[in-house]
Structure formats: C-alpha cells, structure tokens
Amino acid sequence: MFTINNYVIAESLEQAYELNQNRRNVILGGNLWLKMSRKAINKAIDLSTLGLNNIEETDDEFKIGCMCTLRDLEIHEKLNSYFDGVISKSVNNIVGVQLRNGATIGGTIFSRFGFSDVLTALLTLDTYVELYKGGIIPLSDFVDMPLDNDILVNIIIKKDNRKVSYLSHRMSSSDLPVLTCAVSNINNEWNVVIGARPMKAKLTKLKSSSNLTEDEINNFVKNINDSVKYGSNFRGSKEYRQILAEVFIKRNIQTIVNV
Ligand SMILES: Cc1cc2nc3c(=O)[nH]c(=O)nc-3n(C[C@H](O)[C@H](O)[C@H](O)COP(=O)(O)OP(=O)(O)OC[C@H]3O[C@@H](n4cnc5c(N)ncnc54)[C@H](O)[C@@H]3O)c2cc1C
Incomplete structure (x- = not known):
C-alpha cells in the first residue's frame, strides 16, 4: 500500500515543479497506477486546479x-x-x-x-x-x-489527413494487452508502431507508395517484423507476439489501403 504524508494543491506549475524536484514528492495524475505501488510519498502534488483539463x-x-x-x-x-x-x-x-x-x-x-x-x-x-x-x-x-x-x-x-488503423489483443477483456499495433500513412510515409512487445512501443518509419500490392504488403510486413524485438511474459511468448504482430500489421495496412 502506498502512503502520502502531505497533500498539496499546486497554485502554479512553477510551484509544482519546485516541489517535484524532491525525490520523495510526486505529481498526482488520476492516481490509479500510483496507488497500486508501495511508495512512501512525502508530498503528493495535485495539478487539478491549474486549468489543464481541456x-x-x-x-x-x-x-x-x-x-x-x-x-x-x-x-x-x-x-x-x-x-x-x-x-x-x-x-x-x-x-x-x-x-x-x-x-x-x-x-x-x-x-x-x-x-x-x-x-x-x-x-x-x-x-x-x-x-x-x-x-x-x-x-x-x-x-x-x-x-x-x-x-x-x-x-x-x-492535424493532418493521415489514415490510421489500430488493433490490440487481450487474453480477456479488461486485461492488459498482449500486443498493440497502430499503422498510419500520409503521402509516401508509413508509420508502424508495435507496443506491449512487452517492451515500450516502437515506431518504424518506411517510405513507400500508399497503394501497396499484396506482394508489397507481405514484404513490408516481413521487413518491419524482422527489425522489431519481442519478449515473453506470462501473457504470451515472444513467438506468439511475433505472429500476432505480423497479422496486425498486415490487417492495419489492408484497412488503410482499402479505405
Ligand atoms: C488496473 C489498471 C489497468 C490498466 N490497464 C491498461 C490497459 O489495458 N492499457 C493501457 O494502455 N493502460 C492501462 N492502464 C494504465 C492507465 O490507462 C493509466 O495510464 C495509468 O493509470 C496512469 O494514469 P494515472 O492518471 O492514473 O497516473 P498516476 O497513477 O496518477 O501517475 C502515474 C505516474 O505518472 C506521474 N505523473 C502523473 N501525471 C504527471 C504529469 N502531468 N507530469 C509528470 N508526471 C506525471 C506520477 O507521478 C506517477 O509517477 C491500467 C491502469 C490500471 C490501474
């Protein structure tokens, strides 16, 4: 269980920043992740009156x-x-x-x-x-x-007019994802992001026309998947994630190409 000694409603970002330089103090967001930790917090710094919710x-x-x-x-x-x-x-x-x-x-x-x-x-x-x-x-x-x-x-x-598609897979609803994948295309630039690898999301950028053929999509998917590292945890093995990623990248590209 985490504990908080003092609760401070910040009057300015400067005050919040100064307080946050002490390692025992923390900024509060929604406090949903923080409260699951075992931190002994000296001052919890609340930003909620600074007009940052728009x-x-x-x-x-x-x-x-x-x-x-x-x-x-x-x-x-x-x-x-x-x-x-x-x-x-x-x-x-x-x-x-x-x-x-x-x-x-x-x-x-x-x-x-x-x-x-x-x-x-x-x-x-x-x-x-x-x-x-x-x-x-x-x-x-x-x-x-x-x-x-x-x-x-x-x-x-x-704001730009890129086309985007997103997919994720969970073993059960409301669990953390086993894999996440987002693809966007603008002009001749493709951005492919794979997350929950289970490492941090990784962005790969590729130059290619917007109208990919089936063979080009397959090559494209292989090139990206070869350059991304995957790992294993109790939610899924490295090999399983690699297979999911291949399918998700392809489906996302097909969604964009067929729009
Ligand atoms: C049970 C549970 C299941 C979840 N499942 C998923 C999921 O499936 N997919 C998913 O993507 N996410 C998931 N999340 C994560 C969730 O979406 C939030 O990302 C997470 O709760 C952090 O947001 P928060 O506002 O609660 O941050 P907090 O818990 O308040 O803060 C988290 C950290 O960020 C710091 N912090 C907060 N705001 C700022 C700021 N403005 N500047 C600097 N530092 C700051 C805090 O000091 C703390 O270190 C889950 C969270 C929980 C609790």
Missing part, C-alpha cells in the same frame, strides 16, 4: 492538457473526427469507463508504460509532448528518454 483545437493542432482523462479523449467528437477515430479506438478497451474517467493522459504518457495502448496510437500520429522545463519535443524522442522530475503539461497532436 482539449483545445486550433487550425493546425489539438492541445490536450495533462489532466484530461482517457474518457475525455475517448468521447471528444472533434478529436475523433480526425485520424479515423484512432484515439477512441485505442482507449476504449482499457478496463472500463470508471477507470477511464480517472486515468489522465499526463500520467499515461509520462509513465511510458510498456503495455500502453495510448502510447502506441499517439506514436503513429505527429505528436509532441510539452514539458514544463524541457519544452516541446516529439513523442518519438520522449518515449526513449529516462524518467526525470519534469512535468508533462500538454500533449500536442498536429
């Missing part, structure tokens, strides 16, 4: 505050009118509405979980994270950075 849309991008819940993302009509609704599709298998009403996008992406459905989907889009001290950086760079004491303030997704 999804803003401009001509070029969506800006999603770190305190938005997964449910906010799942049901946001404008956000899901882009990218073939991939955000909603990647979220709606995560446990149930009750959990998704609490889990935040900040806690989800900052943690860079190896099993993350959402990380898989966002990596296939043109996505950036805005860190309080670290500034705005591509999610594809952030995913490989070590965990530190910065604060994830916003997620930024650039």
Whole structure:
C-alpha cells in the first residue's frame, strides 16, 4: 500500500515543479497506477486546479492538457473526427469507463508504460509532448528518454489527413494487452508502431507508395517484423507476439489501403 504524508494543491506549475524536484514528492495524475505501488510519498502534488483539463483545437493542432482523462479523449467528437477515430479506438478497451474517467493522459504518457495502448496510437500520429522545463519535443524522442522530475503539461497532436488503423489483443477483456499495433500513412510515409512487445512501443518509419500490392504488403510486413524485438511474459511468448504482430500489421495496412 502506498502512503502520502502531505497533500498539496499546486497554485502554479512553477510551484509544482519546485516541489517535484524532491525525490520523495510526486505529481498526482488520476492516481490509479500510483496507488497500486508501495511508495512512501512525502508530498503528493495535485495539478487539478491549474486549468489543464481541456482539449483545445486550433487550425493546425489539438492541445490536450495533462489532466484530461482517457474518457475525455475517448468521447471528444472533434478529436475523433480526425485520424479515423484512432484515439477512441485505442482507449476504449482499457478496463472500463470508471477507470477511464480517472486515468489522465499526463500520467499515461509520462509513465511510458510498456503495455500502453495510448502510447502506441499517439506514436503513429505527429505528436509532441510539452514539458514544463524541457519544452516541446516529439513523442518519438520522449518515449526513449529516462524518467526525470519534469512535468508533462500538454500533449500536442498536429492535424493532418493521415489514415490510421489500430488493433490490440487481450487474453480477456479488461486485461492488459498482449500486443498493440497502430499503422498510419500520409503521402509516401508509413508509420508502424508495435507496443506491449512487452517492451515500450516502437515506431518504424518506411517510405513507400500508399497503394501497396499484396506482394508489397507481405514484404513490408516481413521487413518491419524482422527489425522489431519481442519478449515473453506470462501473457504470451515472444513467438506468439511475433505472429500476432505480423497479422496486425498486415490487417492495419489492408484497412488503410482499402479505405
Ligand atoms: C488496473 C489498471 C489497468 C490498466 N490497464 C491498461 C490497459 O489495458 N492499457 C493501457 O494502455 N493502460 C492501462 N492502464 C494504465 C492507465 O490507462 C493509466 O495510464 C495509468 O493509470 C496512469 O494514469 P494515472 O492518471 O492514473 O497516473 P498516476 O497513477 O496518477 O501517475 C502515474 C505516474 O505518472 C506521474 N505523473 C502523473 N501525471 C504527471 C504529469 N502531468 N507530469 C509528470 N508526471 C506525471 C506520477 O507521478 C506517477 O509517477 C491500467 C491502469 C490500471 C490501474
């Protein structure tokens, strides 16, 4: 069981950042993952009064505050009118509405979980994270950075007309996924992301025309799958994941090509 000595409602991001530099203090997201740990927390820092629970849309991008819940993302009509609704599709298998009403996008992406459905989907889009001290950086760079004491303030997704498809497999509903796979295509660029390998989601970029033939798709799938590493855990073996990935990459590409 985790314990919290003091609870602080942050009055500014600067105050939250300063407090978070002490290793015994933590930022609270929805507190769903944290509360399963055995941490002895000195100060729990709550960001919920800083206005970071909005999804803003401009001509070029969506800006999603770190305190938005997964449910906010799942049901946001404008956000899901882009990218073939991939955000909603990647979220709606995560446990149930009750959990998704609490889990935040900040806690989800900052943690860079190896099993993350959402990380898989966002990596296939043109996505950036805005860190309080670290500034705005591509999610594809952030995913490989070590965990530190910065604060994830916003997620930024650039609006473009890419086509996207997402698939995941669970041994039973509401369990963590055995494998996640997202593919997007824009002009001659293909982005293939495999997650829950069971390591962190990995993005592979390939240049190829949008109208792939059956033979080209098979070659494409083989090239990607050969370059991605898989592992085993109690949810599935490395070999099983490799077979699933081959099928999911192919189905995702076929969905995009046939749209
Ligand atoms: C039972 C259960 C099942 C789940 N199943 C799935 C699943 O199938 N697929 C899936 O993708 N996910 C799954 N998740 C993960 C879930 O979707 C969230 O990603 C997770 O709960 C973290 O979000 P949170 O808001 O609860 O973060 P918290 O638990 O509050 O925080 C997690 C970590 O992030 C830090 N943090 C939080 N917000 C910020 C911020 N803005 N800046 C910097 N650091 C921050 C915290 O200090 C903490 O270290 C599951 C979670 C649970 C509890």
